Amino acid sequence: MSDGKWVTFYKGGEEVWACNAMYAAAHFDFEPIPMNRSSTDD
Incomplete structure (x- = not known):
């Protein structure tokens, strides 16, 4: 995840x-990240 300054x-x-x-x-x-997958998936 990024806010453009920090990842x-x-x-x-x-x-x-x-x-x-x-x-x-x-x-x-x-x-x-694909629409059917969240950033919390491995």
Whole structure:
């Protein structure tokens, strides 16, 4: 999840890591969460 400045990574509904959005954009590939899946799914 991101507010455009900060990115938070979740697994199993729990926060596992967070970082600056610029760092995340430079180091990770992102895909939108499908409509039938929530951000709390593994």
